[in-house]
Amino acid sequence: MVKILHVLGIDDHAVVLEGYHSIFSSLDISGKLKFTKAHDCRSGYEVIHRHKDTPFDIAVLDYSIPHFPERQLYSGEDMALLIREVMPSCKIVMMTMHNKVDVMGSILEKVKPEGFINKSDCSTIELMEGFREVLEGNSYFSKTVAGFVARKQSEVLLEELDIKIILLLANGIKTKNLSKYIPLSESGIEKRKYRIKRLLDINGGDEELIQKARALGYI
Structure with missing residues (x-):
């Protein structure tokens, strides 16, 4: 058959x-x-x-x-x-x-x-x-x-809003202007960025954040 x-x-x-x-x-x-x-x-x-x-x-x-x-x-x-x-x-x-x-x-x-x-x-x-x-x-x-x-598996999971912040930064948008694109105040965005950097074990600035996110496949 x-x-x-x-x-x-x-x-x-x-x-x-x-x-x-x-x-x-x-x-x-x-x-x-x-x-x-x-x-x-x-x-x-x-x-x-x-x-x-x-x-x-x-x-x-x-x-x-x-x-x-x-x-x-x-x-x-x-x-x-x-x-x-x-x-x-x-x-x-x-x-x-x-x-x-x-x-x-x-x-x-x-x-x-x-x-x-x-x-x-x-x-x-x-x-x-x-x-x-x-x-x-x-x-x-x-x-x-x-x-x-x-x-x-590494217990590093970013939320959709976190990834959007990183993408905007990677596209050259300054932190002070992010509130035009996402529903958070400037202080709320700063707190969010601090949380993201802590999750990704980053001590540097936005460029290091972008590079780490890219290396992990987020962007």
């Missing part, structure tokens, strides 16, 4: 799903490929339950997809958790444009995906490598995700 690789792709952009299909088709896999598409939480839910008896080998899920509130499914993360419940042997690759600490942290903690890719990190070649690694039983995290994991 010819082995079939069952792949599920969920994304609300048809062209993205076509791209995933093309990538899997180009991989050197033994057997045939069956690629199933869904465009939102509702169609994803229906597809997953139709395939209970023929579970997917790997699922590629976008984080931001239209909701299915009747089943309390609001994101790709919720769909991933559903897959973990219905077909626990299925490998999961999460795709996202988010770099928010809470979003990435929640996915890593609750879903524990075999692959986690920030779309802005990857070319087609890198996506091919990521999908191949997961199919071979390995984990694959793109640059943004790997950087987050490293910072989390």
